[in-house]
Amino acid sequence: MKLSKEVKTGILVLLGIALFIFGFNYLKGRNLFEPTDVFYTEFDYNALSKSSPVTVMGNSVGKIEDISYNYDTGKTRVAFTVSEKLKFSKNSIVKMYEVGFMSGNGLTLLISNEGEQAKPGDVLQSEVEFGLVTNLSKNFSGVTDNLDSALKSTDTLMYSINKLVNDNSDAGLKHTIEELNYTLKSFRNTSNTVNETLSKNDKNITAILEKFKTISADLAVLTTDLKTANIGTTVETLNATLAKLNVILTSIDKGDGTIGKLLKDEGLYNNIEGATKEMESLLLDIKLHPKRYFRVLSKKEIPYTEPKTN
Known part of the structure; x- marks a missing residue:
């Protein structure tokens, strides 16, 4: 056909x-x-529009199908559809929230799995979340009062600042700004001088840094040598030697041993002193009368006489 x-x-x-x-x-x-199920909820007033989205945790799962006035309850009844794959209980809550400044309001489903499962046609509980615009409209009267007070305070502050700026005394703001400007100029001159000095001595500074680098390397080598020199054993040996020397000095101080007796025994000291004097007399007599001690030189015995002292 x-x-x-x-x-x-x-x-x-x-x-x-x-x-x-x-x-x-x-x-x-x-x-x-995609097959959908229809559910209902009620609000005290109407702030929605048909085809507004229905979301779950920010994900779109349906839309508003119809909005009507319930003459029996005096509330606004909203019919909305969601995917039949979405399962939830009758204890779930439908919340009306502000999508944005220009986007109006929407519905979000706060899912609960406790209790009896919801069936198409059930009426769910509802609540309203006040957004930024709503809060501003509620508090607008208070904001205007606070704004009026803030403007008065600002006017007083500007008057005080103007008076301070026009003050020509030493404590005035102009004088303070001039002093600050002078300080900044001085700081800039100082900075330029420092930069010029650094530029002129750039080679010297480089040489100093190189020497410092060499000294640092030498110190590192010295530190390594000290670590490997087994200083600990040397110090322990020195401590042992000092301990033995301390024992010897203590023994001498007590008068023990030959050196101790020489230092502490006065009798021995006196004997040594007497023997020294006798030795001096003997050496003097030998010097004066050598023939007395050498019989080869003289057959006649010469008697000993005490040398005269001046």
Whole structure:
């Protein structure tokens, strides 16, 4: 059967309209072929619009289908659809929240799995979350009062600042700014001088840094040598030697041993002193009368006489 041009045109137009509707809903995140369930909730007033989104944890799961006034309860009844894959109990709460400044309000489903599972057509509990715009509208009167007080305080502050700026005394702000400007100029001159000095002595500074680097390397080598020199054993040996020397000095101080007796025994000292004097007398007599001690030189015995002392 052949179709006329008019029928073909009508079919194409209908297909175009259907495709447009499907594409438009698809771009808005809606799938016309996905089965949905209808649920209800009620609010004290209407701040929603049809086709507003229904979300779960920020994810779009449905939309508002209808908004009507319930004459029995005096509240606004909202019918919304969600995917039939979404399961939740009757204890879940539908919250109305502010999507944004220009986006209006939407619904979010606070899912609870406790209790009896919700079925299509059930009426769920609702609550309202006040957004930024709502809070500002509530507190706008208080804000205007505070703003008026703030403007008065600002006017007083500006008057005080103007008076301080126009003060020509030594304590005035102008004088303080001039002093600060002079200080900044001095600091800049000092900075320029320092930079010039560094530029002139750049070679000397480089040489000093190189010497310091060499000294640091030598110190590192010296430290390594000291670590490997086994100083601990040397110190222990020195301590042992000092301990023995201390024992010897203590023994001498007590008068023990030959050296101790020489230092402490006065009798021995006197005997040594007497013997020294006798030795001096003997050497003097030998010097004066050598023949007395050498019989080879003289056959006649010469008696000993005490040398005369002047």
